[in-house]
Amino acid sequence: MIILYLSLFVQFFLCGCFGYEGAYTLPAFYENILISQHGWLTSDQFTDILYISRLLPDSLGINSAVMGGYLATATKYSTGFSILGGFIALFGLALPSFIWTKVANYYRHRFRNVGEVVISWLRPLAPGIIAAGILLLCTEENFGSITTSPWHFGISLFFFISTLIGTRVYRINPLFMVFLCGFAGLLLF
Incomplete structure (x- = not known):
């Protein structure tokens, strides 16, 4: 049995x-x-x-x-x-x-806090990743050269700095800033 x-x-x-x-x-x-x-x-x-x-x-x-x-x-x-x-x-x-x-x-x-731990590890890396992206985009094709086309270089640098200040200091919507820079670039180039 x-x-x-x-x-x-x-x-x-x-x-x-x-x-x-x-x-x-x-x-x-x-x-x-x-x-x-x-x-x-x-x-x-x-x-x-x-x-x-x-x-x-x-x-x-x-x-x-x-x-x-x-x-x-x-x-x-x-x-x-x-x-x-x-x-x-x-x-x-x-x-x-x-x-x-x-x-x-x-x-x-x-393991319920694993997601928070991973994000806390990645948080210090975010400025470095953004800086690496900026350095990769700071090429002669995107900004121009100060020796060959100073106008193109100056306007591109102005757009870059104004976008940083507008989005960080004045809290302007980044999409609106891209639209403004694109419209200004269309008029200036």
């Missing part, structure tokens, strides 16, 4: 670990365990479980565990032991979900 209960628990524990709910794959999975491997049920009994699982709001796994555990022990033992077999199979099926939930909550709780 203990061996049968242990076997029910282990088989349905494995179903809970690896049998993800899918209406088309799980019937074959449970049929393999309940009929082919162990012979706990007949095909008619398993077909009844399939019909009942479509009528009841529970999933196929829960119905298979309860009825499979009950019917597997009902052939050899009394009703009380059969009900216990259904509960053991159901406990074996549900236990992996509780374990996965506990593990996921532990790691979610443990």
